[in-house]
Amino acid sequence: MSKAGAYTARVIVTDAAQGEFVAHWMVKDKGYKRIAVLFENDDYGLGLKDVLAAKIPANGGQVVAVESYYLGETKDFNPIITKIRALKPDAVFIGGLYNEAALIAKQASDVGWNPPIFGVDGLYSPALATLGGKSVEGICFSGFFHPAATIPMVQEYVKAYRARFKAEPGTYDAFAYDAMLVIAKAIENGGADRQAIQKQLKTIKVEGVTGTNIFDEHGDVRKNPMKLTIKGGQIVPSRS
Numbered sequence: 617m618s619k620a621g622a623y624t625a626r627v628i629v630t631d632a633a634q635g636e637f638v639a640h641w642m643v644k645d646k647g648y649k650r651i652a653v654l655f656e657n658d659d660y661g662l663g664l665k666d667v668l669a670a671k672i673p674a675n676g677g678q679v680v681a682v683e684s685y686y687l688g689e690t691k692d693f694n695p696i697i698t699k700i701r702a703l704k705p706d707a708v709f710i711g712g713l714y715n716e717a718a719l720i721a722k723q724a725s726d727v728g729w730n731p732p733i734f735g736v737d738g739l740y741s742p743a744l745a746t747l748g749g750k751s752v753e754g755i756c757f758s759g760f761f762h763p764a765a766t767i768p769m770v771q772e773y774v775k776a777y778r779a780r781f782k783a784e785p786g787t788y789d790a791f792a793y794d795a796m797l798v799i800a801k802a803i804e805n806g807g808a809d810r811q812a813i814q815k816q817l818k819t820i821k822v823e824g825v826t827g828t829n830i831f832d833e834h835g836d837v838r839k840n841p842m843k844l845t846i847k848g849g850q851i852v853p854s855r856s
Contacts, residue, residue, distance in 0.1 A: 625817045625835040633841075638709065638734050639675055640671070652682075653672075654685065654709070661712055683700060709735065710734070710739065717744060737759045737841075754847070802820055843856075
């Protein structure tokens with residue numbers, strides 16, 4: 617795993633960790649063995665593709681197709697959809713963002729194909745349901761924040777955010793809040809200079825609205841994703 621940097625710690629779990637989580641979810645938890653992988657052709661998508669290519673077989677599944685597209689450029693997914701549909705995958709993994717995921721789901725639905733679709737937190741946006749409508753119903757993805765979570769700290773944060781900004785907090789709002797909490801705690805414990813903060817980040821443990829923030833030797837956070845899905849046009853926790 618690549619290092620974040622000597623003076624860097626990130627409160628967002630790496631794509632590699634999320635990809636591994638979703639591979640296990642699809643194959644072990646859901647029982648889908650034949651997986652088609654679609655990914656945006658950039659560092660983000662390529663990284664996810666590589667993780668899925670390794671972790672799907674490691675969990676007992678098979679990658680039956682690997683197809684790329686270009687972020688913001690590919691609009692017609694029908695050639696890809698036709699190609700992978702013929703291979704009869706049990707599920708589709710999309711290594712990209714919500715805009716393209718909505719297009720893929722909608723264009724697949726338009727030709728009568730509605731496979732189970734999975735992704736990571738790049739799919740986490742209310743715009744996914746707005747753009748995809750009924751075609752994105754049931755799409756599953758990993759995430760680390762949900763405003764309806766019953767955890768008291770989350771509810772206090774959501775209440776304060778709504779009062780101040782007159783809007784709903786998103787996942788990256790929550791990550792930013794946790795980053796502030798981590799820095800504040802490090803300064804409180806050891807002082808405000810960079811060496812003191814760096815030293816604190818090696819051992820610090822901070823409860824946040826996206827989970828417990830504990831960092832490894834590379835500065836990467838270790839916390840467990842949530843399973844989320846689209847139900848009734850809303851992002852909700854998945855029950856399986």
